[in-house]
Amino acid sequence: MAEEVLIPSPKKITSHLTGSLLAVAFLTSFGSSMLYGYNLAVVNSPAIYIKDFYNKTVLSRNGTGLSGETLTVMYSLTVSVFAVGGLIGSLVVGMLVTHFGRKGTVVNTAVLVFIAGALMGFSRICGSPEMVIIGRFITGIHSGISLSVVPMYLGEIAPKNLRGFLGLVPSIFIGTGVFSAQILGLHELLGKEEHWPLFLSVVVVPTFIQLILLPWFPESPRYLLIEKNNVHATITALKWYRTRCNIQAEIEEMQEEQRSLSSVETLSVLKLLQDETVRWQVLTVVVINIGMQLSGIDAIWFYTNDIFENAGIPPPEIPYTTAGTGIIEIIAGLIGCFTIEKLGRRSLMIGGFTMMSICSAGITLALLLETRLSFMRYVSVCCVVGIIAGFCIGPAGVPFLVTAELFKQSHRPAAYIIGGSLNWLSNFTVGFVFPFLQMSAGSYCYLVFATVCASVAVYVYVVIPETKNKTFMEISQMFSKREAALETQCLTHSDHLKLQKMNGYGVMEHTSLEFDSSSSIL
Secondary structure (H helix, E strand, O other), X not given: OOOOOOOOOOOOOOOOOOHHHHHHHHHHHHHHHHHHHHHHHOOOOOXXXXXXXXXXXXXXHHOOOOOHHHHHHHHHHHHHHHHHHHHHHHHHHHHHHHHHOHHHHHHHOHHHHHHHHHHHHOHHHHOOHHHHHHHHHHHHHHHHHHHHHHHHHHHHHOOOOOHHHHHOHHHHHHHHHHHHHHHHOOOOOOOOHHHHHHHHHOOHHHHHHHXXXXXXXXXXXHHHHHHOOOHHHHHHHXXXXXXXXXXXXXXXXXXHHHHHOOOOOOOOHHHHHHOHXXXXXXXXXXXXXXXXXXXXXXXXXXXXXXXXHHOOOOHHHHHHHHHHHHHHHHHHHHHHHHHHHHHOHHHHHHHHHHHHHHHHHHHHHHHHHOOOOOOHHHHHHHHHHHHHHHHHHOOOOHHHHHHHHOOOOOOHHHHHHHHHHHHHHHHHHHHHHHHHHHHHHHHHHHHHHHHHHHHHHHHHHHHOOOOXXXXXXXXXXXXXXXXXXXXXXXXXXXOEEEEOOXXXXXXXXXXXXXXXXXXXXX
């Protein structure tokens, strides 16, 4: 009888959560990601005071005040210019992370927050509405950069068994930022007329704390090794971020990826779109990022007060009730963060989008029947809570994490440019189109969001593989098999088929493979 040969299993690259990993996740999210959530909500409560400041300033300059229509346009510009800045930030993030590195980009772009904070904080003293608008624009640029670079940085420093957990930390802080703006905007705190410039500029505090502490931590090991080829700095960084694990095995995995990319430079957005070998990855980034914003979450946040008012909640209590939804966002984000490594990315996205779809349809039903059935008002409140919870459990943070996981080092910056720009464009589209959609479709407008959410859930179920606890190379190989299978199906039945190397994502180069024409592909 032949002797049994035991083949050793591949080295496992796992690690425990260290203080350094947790500190970096906290600092980057607290000083960058949280500002995005804060700036989304900060202009709601002082809207009356800001409009009054605009009107009084123009009156002192020209002798005549602003018309109601012009005043609305100026305030709308103050709100929407944040999204314009975000789009610009998302377009330049690829250049920044390649030049400065991941941590370097977070640190160097902190200056934008201080400039914006100074402009908004001193705007009333200087009597300049323009300073408020420019300040909002600059905070948008910073948020556009942060939404891409923070998950990219955390995804690259995290071991594969903790990548999901650390990747969702920014989404928790985004919810915390929204909640902070809702709380600080209460009349008892900074919700008074004399405090609105401070309310807008308080964002400098978390960024200042980040700027003091974050520079002491190392750059992304993957960036140091694969892009800078600095082995010594890579080892030093890994010793900071790892304990009781095989650092050598992780370095070998990165070197394997580096070898596969040895002839591939960092791709531009155009080259990434032209690269057929990553078409499924690119399509996935497009679908989940557009779906994240077209899910209707921004419209729900904007009209939460109206829905609560229709439910019979007294107007003086609505701001406190709205702040309660901020607590739900944080709790839902924590649930997603602590379950993602058990349930996986697919489950959180499918479950989150499905829950949002059902609740969006529920809002339509509740609005149609609330005149006949009084309890339907409370159903609509429950549906709002369900949409917010469903969004924060998965769709709020997983798309940014998945964007990092689906691409190798050379493709990742361009992928984040595509995902980030589509995210901000979709955000702007919803804000611009929803009022007209509501006027034309009435209560049925939420069915549009229900359809979008259901479609994205189906796409995730059919197309996206589970990336939990897999290295970037293993994820690339999963998509390579899909590409190889699809390409083989498109070829004519022949005895000799030649597969060319697919830019580091394929299989073999200059190799002739023989297939039996009657054999199955899979």
